[in-house]
Amino acid sequence: MVFQKIGDEGLDAFVNVRLTPEEKERLRDDADLAALSMSALIRARYFGRPVVAHADQVMIKELRRLGGLLKHIHNESAGAYSAETSAALFLVSEAIRKVGKS
Structure with missing residues (x-):
């Protein structure tokens, strides 16, 4: 199942990451501030794209x-x-x- 597309490719590959509940909450808060999903925030940060709240x-x-x-x-x-x-x-x-x- 493809949830979203970036360019011509669908986002259908998964990566599982273990976090503490506090880390997950911080990630959720940061994503909310940037008006992004947690996945979009992680992709942007990992690939060096700017994240503006x-x-x-x-x-x-x-x-x-x-x-x-x-x-x-x-x-x-x-x-x-x-x-x-x-x-x-x-x-x-x-x-x-x-x-x-x-």
Whole structure:
């Protein structure tokens, strides 16, 4: 039985791993934070793919929205607050970078 496909191949091979109940709970919590199944989380981590917590994705989306609003303020004010908007945009972009690396 194939549960999911990645590319042209179905995910129909199994690997059994023994964990302590605490390790399994931690794995489940990490998967929930990333909005992934435990299997998808393990594959992503093992194969070196980035795993970003769902909460982090929401935060990045909100930071990008704020960046767009700052750009709008800059454009509407004809650059009257360019130093302030530039500094704020720099801080927003740094926050996005930091959240993306966590």
